[in-house]
Amino acid sequence: MPPPSASSDFSLTGQWALVTGASQGIGSEVARHLARHGADVILTGRQKNDSTLDKVAGEIRSLGRRAECIYADLARVDDIQNLARQALAIQTPIPLLVHVAGVVYPGAALEQTLDEWEATMAVNLRAPFLLSQALAPAMIENGGGRIIMIGSAAGIVGFPARAAYAASKGGLIMLTRQLAVEWGPLGIRVNCVAPTVTMTPMAEQAWADPARRAAMQNKIPTRRFAQPRDVANAVVYLASPGGDMINGMTLPVDGGYTIQ
Numbered sequence: 001m002p003p004p005s006a007s008s009d010f011s012l013t014g015q016w017a018l019v020t021g022a023s024q025g026i027g028s029e030v031a032r033h034l035a036r037h038g039a040d041v042i043l044t045g046r047q048k049n050d051s052t053l054d055k056v057a058g059e060i061r062s063l064g065r066r067a068e069c070i071y072a073d074l075a076r077v078d079d080i081q082n083l084a085r086q087a088l089a090i091q092t093p094i095p096l097l098v099h100v101a102g103v104v105y106p107g108a109a110l111e112q113t114l115d116e117w118e119a120t121m122a123v124n125l126r127a128p129f130l131l132s133q134a135l136a137p138a139m140i141e142n143g144g145g146r147i148i149m150i151g152s153a154a155g156i157v158g159f160p161a162r163a164a165y166a167a168s169k170g171g172l173i174m175l176t177r178q179l180a181v182e183w184g185p186l187g188i189r190v191n192c193v194a195p196t197v198t199m200t201p202m203a204e205q206a207w208a209d210p211a212r213r214a215a216m217q218n219k220i221p222t223r224r225f226a227q228p229r230d231v232a233n234a235v236v237y238l239a240s241p242g243g244d245m246i247n248g249m250t251l252p253v254d255g256g257y258t259i260q
């Protein structure tokens with residue numbers, strides 16, 4: 001039998017993926033890029049008047065893939081359970097789960113409030129655990145799956161004024177390893193992608209000051225920030241057959257920022 005083609009190593013054709021945080025930024029590009037590689041996508045974000053979730057779903061459908069939207073507030077445990085139920089009603093199992101949704105409350109550790117701490121942990125760490133726990137049984141019963149967390153370089157090295165955020169992302173990296181050890185034998189690979197500053201529309205604003213931007217870029221060996229597509233490519237690799245032997249790892253997408 002001829003070996004499979006190189007492109008089939010990175011094909012997700014015919015597979016359903018659930019992407020959280022799919023309304024904007026990195027999550028919307030991850031959703032689009034999974035679809036470009038053949039996946040059908042369930043997108044989630046919170047219900048809003050001006051939600052862009054439907055717009056992203058439309059873009060995916062225009063690629064010839066299926067797309068469904070489910071609204072959920074991942075800070076709420078009951079919303080996470082409802083999201084899992086609705087997603088499994090669309091497709092059981094969902095073999096690919098990508099946790100992109102995240103929040104950050106920048107501020108000095110001495111001033112970080114309890115509310116900010118709790119809100120950060122709820123969305124960035126508790127939600128990926130509970131949603132993974134809700135979707136993993138169907139994956140296990142049906143031959144396995146892949147779970148990908150979006151962490152951060154701030155979960156690997158210290159960064160000023162990010163106490164709750166960095167702790168949540170460091171926790172996500174350890175949760176990745178833990179689930180990989182427990183669920184690897186059951187057919188689920190669990191990995192994490194850890195970007196440096198990534199040029200979403202909000203990050204463009206946050207890093208608009210040229211001096212501040214240059215100072216941060218000078219700490220990155222490749223001297224540039226990531227683009228959402230850089231992160232999405234790493235997700236596709238870890239999701240695809242080409243990444244089949246990668247499990248429990250955190251892949252920095254940071255131009256070498258965290259190697260120093």
Ligand SMILES: NC(=O)c1ccc[n+]([C@@H]2O[C@H](COP(=O)([O-])OP(=O)(O)OC[C@H]3O[C@@H](n4cnc5c(N)ncnc54)[C@H](OP(=O)(O)O)[C@@H]3O)[C@@H](O)[C@H]2O)c1
Pocket residue numbers: 020021022023024025026027044045046047048072073074075100101102103123150151152153194195196197198199200202203
């Ligand atoms: N951009 C960067 O520089 C950077 C660097 C490293 C890591 N990251 C990580 O990458 C991920 C995406 O970052 P981003 O910059 O693309 O963020 P973003 O543009 O602020 O988007 C955040 C996403 O998370 C969703 N979200 C936030 N709170 C939620 C909640 N309570 N329930 C449901 N969804 C919620 C938002 O959806 P709605 O608002 O529509 O509900 C939105 O889709 C995050 O985990 C972030 O920590 C980003």
